[in-house]
Amino acid sequence: MELQEKEKKIVEVIRALKKVNYPGYSRDIISFGFLKKIDLDDNFELFLDLEVSTGKEEVVKEIEEKVRQALSEIKWINKLNLSVRKKEVFTRQKIPIKGKAIAIYSTKGGVGKSTIAVNLAYTLHLLGLKTSLLDLDVHGPSIPKMTATIDYEPYSPDGKSIMPAEKNGVKIMSLGYMAKGDTAVVWRGPMVIKAFRTLLFSTLWPDTEILVIDLPPGSGDVQLSLAQEAKIDSIVMITTPQEVALEDVRRGISMFRKLGVPIAGIIENMSYFECECGRKHYIFGKGGGEKLAKEYGIEVIGQIPIDPLLMSYSDTGNIFVLQNSESKTKEAFFQIAGKILEKLNIKTH
Ligand SMILES: Nc1ncnc2c1ncn2[C@@H]1O[C@H](COP(=O)(O)OP(=O)(O)O)[C@@H](O)[C@H]1O
Ligand SMILES: [Mg+2]
Known part of the structure; x- marks a missing residue:
């Protein structure tokens, strides 16, 4: 596949992903910065890694489903290798002191x-x-x-x-x-x-x-x-x-x-x-x-x-x-x- 064609296809995928919103929000998963890796090989096999900032497993599942759905409309994708992970979010706790x-x-x-x-x-x-x-x-x-x-x-x-x-x-x-x-x-x-x-x-x-x-x-x-x-x-x-x-x-x-x-x-x-x-x-x-x-x-x-x-x-x-x-x-x-x-x-x- 020529580089130009590959780039076009990747842009197409990203456009489709931009239609997927974070559950409960009006912002999409791309603008949240969840996409960590995207690649396409010569057999039109697509590799996607997403890291979602959430503490909830349900949210991860929902996003994964929505992504699959959105990408099912792109017919040239031969195989989708999708990984959606929870990003480790740590909240720092205050030590119980005045100072x-x-x-x-x-x-x-x-x-x-x-x-x-x-x-x-x-x-x-x-x-x-x-x-x-x-x-x-x-x-x-x-x-x-x-x-x-x-x-x-x-x-x-x-x-x-x-x-x-x-x-x-x-x-x-x-x-x-x-x-x-x-x-x-x-x-x-x-x-x-x-x-x-x-x-x-x-x-x-x-x-x-x-x-x-x-x-x-x-x-x-x-x-x-x-x-x-x-x-x-x-x-x-x-x-x-x-x-x-x-x-x-x-x-x-x-x-x-x-x-x-x-x-x-x-x-x-x-x-x-x-x-x-x-x-x-x-x-x-x-x-x-x-x-x-x-x-x-x-x-x-x-x-x-x-x-x-x-x-x-x-x-x-x-x-x-x-x-x-x-x-x-x-x-x-x-x-x-x-x-x-x-x-x-x-x-x-
Ligand atoms: N400025 C210094 N002069 C002389 N001895 C020191 C000095 N700082 C530390 N020591 C000695 O060095 C040893 C190790 O110090 P320690 O505070 O237990 O180190 P750490 O907590 O980094 O393992 C102790 O015996 C301590 O008394
Ligand atoms: Mg010590």
């Missing part, structure tokens, strides 16, 4: 995601905001340990919702409270998603002005379904300065961009080590975060130095930013918190 939710994310574990989530939450609390912290890291819910709340037993005051823990003014909920012990084995696949839903949508923290979420690392199904189900206002990406770490971050960025979740910025952790003489040593290299930021138009909102004190606080269940001494590390947390509030358009009291 906004920000998720801390990294593609790899061990980059300091949880340490940052905890200290960022407490910095926001120190700035006067009603702050809550949600640990959704299935691979290792470490926040109960980092905040010394591991013994907390969640309970329900009404048979539906769950009471979060509270430590030094911050409300905390974690997968680690639900399944103590070997969680990595217990939390798999659909169970994980179910647990996420419970923690996100049934925890009692209505007056929260800012919710900090520690996301599981990686760019798999778990992260995907989470970002599709819950309305997260912004993401903060954590990276270390090495080139290999940055490569992972690129994957993370493109995942959230595809999902339409805004990225507030990148935090470079373990950026440098400052020795007693005051010199900064860039142990893992320098400028990686900046490079990434330029590449994607995302700002580096902070650089946290390698700080043995930060580590020993986290690892012993003490909260670093709550201690009195001043340091570059503490300063970095305040700078980051300020930037996040600015990006989320949240005013402190």
